[in-house]
Amino acid sequence: MRTTHTSFLLAGQTVHCITFDPSTFIEGDLLWLPHHQQLTHAGRKRKADHLAGRIAAFHALNRQAIPAIGNNGEPLWPTGITGSISHSGTQAVAICREKGLAGIDCEAIIDEREAIEIQDGVINPQEAQLLALSSLTFDLAFTLTFSAKESLFKALFPQVQAWMGFDSARIVALNADTLTLTLTRPLPPFAQNQAFTLHWCRLDASVVTLICDE
Secondary structure: OEEEEEEEEEOOEEEEEEEEEHHHOOHHHHHHOOOHHHHOOOOHHHHHHHHHHHHHHHHHOOOOOOOEEOOOOOEEOOOOOEEEEEEEOOEEEEEEEOOOOOEEEEEEOOOHHHHHHHHHHOOOHHHHHHHHHOOOOHHHHHHHHHHHHHHHHHHHHHHHOOOOOHHHEEEEEEOOOEEEEEEOOOEOOEOOOOEEEEEEEEEOOEEEEEEOOO
């Protein structure tokens, strides 16, 4: 599969980005993955997305390892490392660090009509009001909120080990480069109302959100 590797800084963290052409994917590309047999029954798109994400993670790990697949589909990072992977469209991103929370998400900006149609499953009325009052367009603000919740849940999962719905966190602040989420219920070891700050940036027609708390 044809890929291009780049990197950029977000919140002081190096984000590794893979731009890929899924039309060039062939089944043999998966043989590079030690766990390729686990993808035998996956669809073509899933295989290409997964491969791109693992290539990004490989670069994040200084080309030393490829994360395996956990029981819940999560990437398994080397001992002493925490990290996160995301893919959207023809881009995949990954980060890793030696300690602390790590969660990243990449989302194509959701157009306003679709955002309005699906908002009840992602935000509550109070969150909708906050987004409407922000200086950002609603489609961008909504996409950032959607993405930030995904990033947060990825970061918390290694410790929480439980599914988290969009109503598990709410957005309480949003500005030009950060946003803040708080938990709406206890997610041991994390407390109800615990706050988390995430950083964000534009990436072509997508957004990237990142949490890297200690």
